[in-house]
């Protein structure tokens with residue numbers, strides 16, 4: 001599969017809207033031609049500040065595959081990952097990230113741009129985004145800056 005992939009991002013947007021209605025981040029992990037993990041953020045639901053969409057999707061697949069690496073995997077997120085999730089992507093050694101909306105206000109709590117973190121990875125991570133930003137903005141709660 002070529003990245004960025006419109007079909008995957010469209011499915012992710014629909015998944016995020018269907019699962020949450022809005023206001024949440026949705027994330028897919030893609031390996032080869034398959035979506036191997038799907039999640040939305042559950043911070044409010046479980047009162048867990050680390051339960052971002054990316055965190056939940058990575059946790060799910062790592063438990064399932066019984067290792068903590070996402071080698072050869074692509075992370076798709078409905079918005080640019082926050083610095084914490086950017087670090088997660090580096091730790092998991094994902095191949096690349098495709099993000100939708102460049103929702104800057106969500107990483108405002110940590111005054112470091114996530115791309116700076118992604119670029120520190122020893123194994124280079126491909127960074128693609130904003131991708132299909134207008135469609136991601138249809139997710140309720142996402143507001144153009």
Ligand SMILES: [Zn+2]
Nearest residue numbers: 052082084085
């Ligand atoms: Zn995050």
